[in-house]
Amino acid sequence: MSLIDIIRSNTDTIIGATELEDRLHGSKPLRVKLGVDPTRPDLTFGHLVVFNKLRQFQDLGHEALLIIGDFTTLIGDPSGRSSTRPVLTKEEIVENAQSYLDQAFKILDEEKTTVFYNSEWFDKMSFEDSLKLSRKMTVARMLERDDFAKRYASQAPISIIEFLYPLIQGYDSLVLNADVEIGGTDQLFNMLVGRALQKDAGKQEQAVITMPLLVGLDGTKKMSKSADNYIAFTDSPKEMFGKIMSIPDDTMWTYYQLLLELPEDKIANLKKGHPMDAKKHLASSLVGQFHSMQAGKHELEQFEQVFSKNKLPDDMPTFTWSDLLGDATSAPLFEVMAQSELFESKGAIRRLVKQGGVKIDGEKQSDPNREVTPPSGEQIFQAGKRIFFKLIG
Numbered sequence: 079m080s081l082i083d084i085i086r087s088n089t090d091t092i093i094g095a096t097e098l099e100d101r102l103h104g105s106k107p108l109r110v111k112l113g114v115d116p117t118r119p120d121l122t123f124g125h126l127v128v129f130n131k132l133r134q135f136q137d138l139g140h141e142a143l144l145i146i147g148d149f150t151t152l153i154g155d156p157s158g159r160s161s162t163r164p165v166l167t168k169e170e171i172v173e174n175a176q177s178y179l180d181q182a183f184k185i186l187d188e189e190k191t192t193v194f195y196n197s198e199w200f201d202k203m204s205f206e207d208s209l210k211l212s213r214k215m216t217v218a219r220m221l222e223r224d225d226f227a228k229r230y231a232s233q234a235p236i237s238i239i240e241f242l243y244p245l246i247q248g249y250d251s252l253v254l255n256a257d258v259e260i261g262g263t264d265q266l267f268n269m270l271v272g273r274a275l276q277k278d279a280g281k282q283e284q285a286v287i288t289m290p291l292l293v294g295l296d297g298t299k300k301m302s303k304s305a306d307n308y309i310a311f312t313d314s315p316k317e318m319f320g321k322i323m324s325i326p327d328d329t330m331w332t333y334y335q336l337l338l339e340l341p342e343d344k345i346a347n348l349k350k351g352h353p354m355d356a357k358k359h360l361a362s363s364l365v366g367q368f369h370s371m372q373a374g375k376h377e378l379e380q381f382e383q384v385f386s387k388n389k390l391p392d393d394m395p396t397f398t399w400s401d402l403l404g405d406a407t408s409a410p411l412f413e414v415m416a417q418s419e420l421f422e423s424k425g426a427i428r429r430l431v432k433q434g435g436v437k438i439d440g441e442k443q444s445d446p447n448r449e450v451t452p453p454s455g456e457q458i459f460q461a462g463k464r465i466f467f468k469l470i471g
Contacts, residue, residue, distance in 0.1 A: 081138065088131070088336055090263050091288045093270065098285035101257060102138075110135040111256035111284070113145035113196075113247060114182075116174035117166065121181045122308040123364075124262075124292045124301040127336045129185040131260050131289055140258075142191040144182060145250055146175045149197040150243065181311040184368060199253050200246070208242075214275060215245055223267045248272035256284045263288045292336055297326035315369045316393075319377035320464045322361035327353045330360055338363055358382075384466075390458060394466040395420065399452040402469070411436075412446040415459065418467050427461075435462050 082099040086092060101108055112132050114125065121129075132142050151171050166174075179193065203211075220241050221227055229236050244267060251259055251272030259269045266288050273283040291300045294307025301308050309321045325333065334340045334348070338360070348356045358378055366374030383389045395418065402417035403409050412427045415436070421427050430436055431446040437460040438450075452471040459467050 084138070085131075085134070085287070088127075088289065088339065089287055090290050091266065092285065093266075093273070093287075094283060094285035097283075098258065101285075108135065108140040108257040109143055109255060110140050110258040110260065111143040111145060111251060111254060112260045113147050113150075113250060114178060115147040115151040116171055116178050117151055118303060119174045119177045120310045120312045121178060122301055122303065122310050123333075123337060124294075124308070126185065126311075127289045127292050128260050128262065129182065130337070130339055131287065133186050135258070136187045136190045140190075142186060143254055143256060144179075144186070144191050144193050145254075146178065146193060146195045147247075147250075148172070148175055148195045149200040150246055184311060194250075194254065196246075196250050199249075211245055211249060212242065214278060215271065217241070220244070244268040244271040245275075248275045251284050252276055252279060252281070255281065257282070258285045258287060260287045260289065262291050264291060290332075290336060293329055293332065295321055295325055297329040311368060313368075315365045315373040315377050316380070318368065319361045319365050319374075319381060322364060323357055323381065325357075327357070330357050333360055333364075385463060391466055394458075394468055396468040396470065398470045408449045408451045410446065411443060411448045411450050414450050414469070415461065418459075420465055420467060421461070430461055436460065 080099075081102040082095065085098070085102070086095075092098065110132060112128055114121075132144075136142050148168075148171050151166060151174075152168075175195070183191070221230060223244075226236060226241075228234075247265075247268045248271035250256075251269075252275045256272065259272055261269055266286065269284075269286040269288075273286060276283050293299065294301035294305055295309070296305070296307045299305045299307055309318055313321065322333070330353070331345055331349070334345050334356075335342075340348075348359070358381065361381075362374035362378040364374075365377050380391045380393070384391050397418060402414060411431065412424055415421060415427045416424045421430075427436075428446040431443050434442055434444065436443045439458055440460075453469060454471055456471070457469045459469060
């Protein structure tokens with residue numbers, strides 16, 4: 079397989095592929111840029127798709143430029159948005175950025191990665207410099223972006239600072255002399271601005287590589303925290319395994335392709351077997367990658383024990399009555415469960431009980447308001463198929 083074919087694997091689009099192929103055969107390592115805005119404290123498997131491609135460049139001997147967009151986070155990337163993003167404080171951005179780096183190096187080779195914060199150059203820009211940069215792009219060109227066009231047509235607010243975001247991201251490429259920039263398909267416009275700025279400055283234009291957007295746990299929408307359909311790098315082994323097992327069967331093959339980077343022939347062989355076996359292998363493999371192979375094996379054994387053999391898991395949170403309810407002599411079922419802090423909300427608990435999804439010592443519960451008293455020994459609470467906890471009187 080040629081170098082360009084290796085790079086082309088799993089990509090959506092490559093702009094400047096011919097020039098990139100020539101550079102791949104050169105003697106100089108390429109400077110490959112990926113920018114992330116630390117808007118939240120943890121990365122999701124959606125980020126894993128682009129990190130895998132960046133690591134692939136590292137494996138081929140090239141330099142990874144990881145841009146922490148601490149300056150751009152103050153603006154908020156409007157890509158794919160129908161409204162203005164909330165603004166974070168500088169303290170929140172610094173904390174999130176450090177968390178991002180800790181997680182990124184689970185995938186990337188730290189010794190082959192150069193980390194930049196784009197505040198390094200933007201904090202030094204004067205207002206005059208900003209105005210000169212703004213002259214490089216027209217409002218008409220900005221409105222070519224699908225998300226801006228839709229917001230403009232629906233009369234939704236678009237701030238001037240959001241218009242500047244693609245220019246600011248593109249300017250990063252100009253400053254760093256990037257040879258390649260990687261991003262999701264929703265970043266294509268921003269990355270092409272980087273090419274335009276480099277060309278305008280008389281520099282060699284970066285190749286632009288877009289990666290597919292990973293669908294979330296629902297199998298339809300882009301994986302994101304706002305859609306609550308994500309798997310985080312920082313999820314516990316149990317949580318990560320359970321989330322992966324919940325994805326639709328059709329989505330599983332995309333995860334094999336984009337997350338584990340399995341070749342088509344091996345995916346075809348897996349499709350010949352039972353989907354449940356393939357999904358358990360996917361879940362244990364990804365848990366193994368982010369935690370340890372021992373953790374992946376353990377979660378697989380626990381899953382089979384609970385789901386296939388209808389047994390209780392070996393590990394579950396344990397609470398005493400006083401831990402949850404203090405000196406109370408009784409409490410409604412939903413309140414007992416809520417105090418465990420294992421559930422999203424009391425409303426979610428009530429719905430789960432009414433739907434028959436809650437058992438105490440194997441007995442299905444139907445009334446979320448039923449009074450529960452301290453057990454004489456211990457009780458096992460089960461909610462759905464993934465949440466268990468032990469209550470001791």
